[in-house]
Amino acid sequence: MGKTGVFVCWCGSNIGGVVNVPQVVEAVRSLPGVVLATDHKYTCSEPGQQMIISAIQEHGLERVVVASCSPRMHELTFRKTLKRAGLNPYMLEMANLREHCSWIHSHLPQLATEKAIALVKKAIAKVSRAKPLFEDFLPINKRALVIGGGIAGLQAALDIAEHGYEVVLVEKEPTIGGKMAALDKTFPTLDCSACICTPKMVEAAQHPKIKIYTLAEVAKVEGYLGNFTVTVHQKPRYIDLARCSGCGICESKCPSKVASEFEQGLSMRTAIYRPFPQAVPNKPVIDARNCRKIQENKCGLCAKICPNGAIDYTQQEELIQEQVGAIVVATxxxxxxxTRYEEYGGGRYQDVISGLQLERLLN
Known part of the structure; x- marks a missing residue:
């Protein structure tokens, strides 16, 4: 169990004005492993710390319990005290007799004292199982993952990249830009939303330290702070981006029409499409669920008319691993x-619309 020293602080009248400190000391003095139990008016003061150092050296203490204020305030102080005495700084346990006891039970001094005794007993039991810990330094991967390519994710990625660090940006949609790309004006200046968002999209796409995955999601995160292995689930675009010139011929000829997600269902798009004119990457993507070639092995018109042979129906899903040291979640x-607000007729009346639908109508 090791030799344990217990030091109960009066904290002036903060603790001592409510808790019977001598009674607490007497109650724990004969507990197994406790070779010293004493009190001090201000244990965190220089004389109080020196008393602990002298007691460690004189009694050969191997573990220390300090019953005082919040560990948030003085745990580091007492760890340094143990280190100065030649004891491993992690062989310390603190019992919070101020915030957890005297301050909240100031009208019940006897019960506060009983609770203080219980808290100190718990700290003694816990420190009896403490093991020495040692500081070490581990190399970290100075790359960052940003999940989400909306305005928040874009700004985070650009800020990190401008400080000289590589960034992996993962966006589940076929383009970066997020909701802001669909807005008309921004409050309070009424600036054009796209005028703010689009330059950042282009800057991120062209930045040498930013790698962008669109139509992708984070499937798994393994590792620990500073050294994460991230598995990115890359869905097929069915377009060879290196060959595609973005001419738009395929989009204009596709016979399959479905509701446009970007336009909030207010207009139609083709099965091979660009979400909006300023999309990044500014190349089309095939919606596999609504493509007759992929679903029924019919049509295939886009592949026939593409002048560069950029249509690739054979593309498959991929799992890609990236090593990063930090992760920003901007989803x-x-x-x-x-439509759940039934009293307003959402979903039943054509003129009851969402905020984003209003933005698209205004735009």
Missing amino acids: GYELFDW
């Missing part, structure tokens, strides 16, 4: 389903 938001 944005989804609108509340306004």
Whole structure:
């Protein structure tokens, strides 16, 4: 169990004005492993710390319990005290007799004293199982992962990259830009939303220290702070981006039409499409769920008319691993389903719309 020393602090009248400190000391003095139990008016003071150092050296203490204020305030102070005495600084346990006892039970001094005794007993039991810990330094991977390519994720990625660190940006949609790209104006200046967002999208795409995965999601995160292994689930775009010139011929000829997510269902798009004109990457993507070639092995018109042979129906899902040291989660938001407000007729009346639908109409 090791030799344990217990030091109970009066903290002036903060503790001593409510808790019977001598009674606490007497109650724990004969506990197994305790070779010294004493008190001090201000244990955190220089004389109080020197008393602990002298007691460690004189009694050969191997573990220390300090019953005083919050560890948040003085745990580091007492760890340094143990280190100065030649004891491993992690062989310390603190019992909070101020915030957890005297301050909240100031009208019940006897019960506060009983609780203080219980808290000190718990600290003694806990420190009896303490093991020495040692500081060490581990190399960290100075790359960052940003999850989400909306305005928050873009700004985070640009800020990190501008400080000289590599960034992996993962966005689940076919383009970066997020919700801000769909807004009309921004409050309070009423600036054009796209005028703010689009330059940042282009800057991120062209930045030499930013790698962007679109149509991708984080499947798994392993490792620990400073050294994470991230598995990115890359979905197929069915477009060879290196060959695609973004001419738009395929989009204009595709016969399959579905509701546009970017336009909040207010207009239609083709099965091979660009979410919006300023999308990054500014190349089309095939919606596999609505592509007749992929679903039924029919059509295939886009592949026939593409002048560069950029259509690739054979693309498969991939799992890509990236090594990073820090992760920024900027996954944005989804609108509340306004159709659940039945009293307003959402989903039943055509003129009851969402905020983003209003933005698209204004735009």
